[in-house]
Amino acid sequence: MHEAPNIVGFKEFALASRLSDALDGLTVFVDRDTAMAAIAESAIGAARGARDFIYVTVSTGLGGTIVSGGRMLRGTTNTAGEIGHFPVAFQLDTTRDAAADLPRCGCGSYGCAESFAAGRNLADAYGVADAAEVFTAWARGDPRATAIVIRAERALANLAVGLVNMLNPALIVVGGSIADNQPGHVLEPMRRAIAERAFRAPASAVRVVPAALGGDVGMLGAVFAARERLSGRGEWFL
Numbered sequence: 001m002h003e004a005p006n007i008v009g010f011k012e013f014a015l016a017s018r019l020s021d022a023l024d025g026l027t028v029f030v031d032r033d034t035a036m037a038a039i040a041e042s043a044i045g046a047a048r049g050a051r052d053f054i055y056v057t058v059s060t061g062l063g064g065t066i067v068s069g070g071r072m073l074r075g076t077t078n079t080a081g082e083i084g085h086f087p088v089a090f091q092l093d094t095t096r097d098a099a100a101d102l103p104r105c106g107c108g109s110y111g112c113a114e115s116f117a118a119g120r121n122l123a124d125a126y127g128v129a130d131a132a133e134v135f136t137a138w139a140r141g142d143p144r145a146t147a148i149v150i151r152a153e154r155a156l157a158n159l160a161v162g163l164v165n166m167l168n169p170a171l172i173v174v175g176g177s178i179a180d181n182q183p184g185h186v187l188e189p190m191r192r193a194i195a196e197r198a199f200r201a202p203a204s205a206v207r208v209v210p211a212a213l214g215g216d217v218g219m220l221g222a223v224f225a226a227r228e229r230l231s232g233r234g235e236w237f238l
């Protein structure tokens with residue numbers, strides 16, 4: 001495990017071998033929750049049969065996994081798909097610092113989609129413990145909550161347009177607690193932005209759909225992944 005902005009204390013930590021030692025040598029695989037979710041959604045969920053799809057989770061954090069041409073995109077260091085840390089904003093005034101007025105992201109960068117749209121960041125921006133309170137305040141017309149929610153929607157909109165133009169997926173499967181509870185603030189702004197601003201060919205070929213498997217999606221995927229890896233199969237997601 002290299003680093004986890006939302007989990008304190010896990011930096012360059014040999015989690016698999018430590019767990020394996022603690023479990024009397026049991027074989028342990030470590031992978032990202034979004035990779036497991038993508039496997040489960042692909043096997044028995046919303047992405048069944050899709051060879052090009054992106055799994056997006058909008059939850060405490062904002063993450064994803066990219067499946068392209070029937071294979072999971074892993075990258076050189078096995079860290080591809082961290083779409084929450086795609087920068088979607090910068091300070092336009094060139095006399096000021098590029099990061100001015102933008103929220104710092106937990107990853108150390110600025111302008112990341114996660115820093116606007118993830119649950120923890122929404123709650124922090126409003127000064128409450130739970131993002132649900134921000135949406136409740138939005139519903140009663142609170143101006144500060146409204147601004148925070150609109151920024152989150154715009155960040156997700158920019159991210160969606162970028163994903164469609166860059167990766168040409170057939171499906172964007174959106175899960176996570178914020179997406180499940182607030183689809184009108186998550187899936188809808190993504191759909192609208194794709195229709196309005198993405199290239200026409202990929203925009204007309206993509207559907208933004210809710211995840212099908214609910215809160216246990218990562219656990220389900222982990223079961224599939226462990227079984228396939230142990231049997232020497234599972235090449236598409238390795």
Ligand SMILES: [Zn+2]
Nearest residue numbers: 085105107112
């Ligand atoms: Zn970031």
